[in-house]
Amino acid sequence: MLRKALVALRTSEDLQRITSLLKRMEEHPRLVVSTLEFHDLADSTVAKIENIIPNDKLIQNLNGFEFEIARLDYRAERLPASTFVEEAIKSNCDIIIVVSSAKSGLFHTDLGSTLAGNSSIPVLVVQ
């Protein structure tokens, strides 16, 4: 039985897929819904980087789950996977859940596969 899971959120659409799967598995862990917040990559005139901001629509998908939102500082100085893994360990999560990109052109180096390759705790990659 899963106690606490970190959700590595790529897009707001991921959340519905993840909660739907967890319900089918009859698992209701506390979810740490995590997004990366880009900091100091560049002046906004160089490149305006927009972050995913958790909103009401996103939170609606969490009905039936205890959850917390974690916005993780990120400066593209390491793999995104490393930041999620670090947070999962810090938050005492027993699993990381992520949705696969399903982009074959990325040669198995999307967020899901880099999480699986770099994490010291179990990773569930939702296809």
Add this chain to the structure above:
Amino acid sequence: MTTGIFNVTDKVCWITGASSGLGIMLAEGLAEAGARVVLTARRVDRLHQVAESLKSKGYQAEPMKCDVTKETEVMSVVETVTEKFGSLDVLVNNAGTTTVSPTPDMQVSEWKRVLDTNLTGVFLCSKYASRRMIAQKHGKIVNISSVYAAMADISFELPYYTTKAGIFGLTRQLALELAPHNVQVNSIAPGFFPSEMTRSVITDLDSLSYTLSRIPMKRIGTTEDLKGVIRFLASKASDYITGQVITVDGGWNLW
């Protein structure tokens, strides 16, 4: 401000495509070392914003509208710079664009648009700037290519890869022609830096994971990472180097 052989104080440096991305980083790298930067681009509003930002930091910056594909506008910039400052010491051919489409579906007009900016633009700016540089018996031309000049990748940007490889050839041939006139021509091949062009890759965590997986240093370039190399190529420190490419990519091209 830098002294000695890396000194670029009061050198007149023209940077094309200076309204965004790498153009801003390169302009700032030269301006904060004391150079007088002439910023050109098509988007005048953005250009003025960049110039004002540099001036507010105490740097010397002059914005001028120029579409590098239009010969008359290029000629006009060289004339204006020469009249106003008396010399044109450095040209940074940075203006660039791309188009994304699988090749079987790509429109010829899109292919031509990218070639016009990325190659013909470099030719036109170099043609008129080199006339001035030959007359004054010195000059530096720095062509901004890409790590993609020497490698293929997954995105559907054939004209971009083609033109960036073309810049390597252009740099070598122009370097040979201008060497007797004390004009050095070199190229910088940046890897992955934040810019308008790369914004969609950065915010897509799958694409960013893919990109960072290929960079041995496991980080993207920062605004500081290009400053050293542009000052080197703009200064006396590089006077005996011509026709060369310096790759700034965190080791990406080593695979």
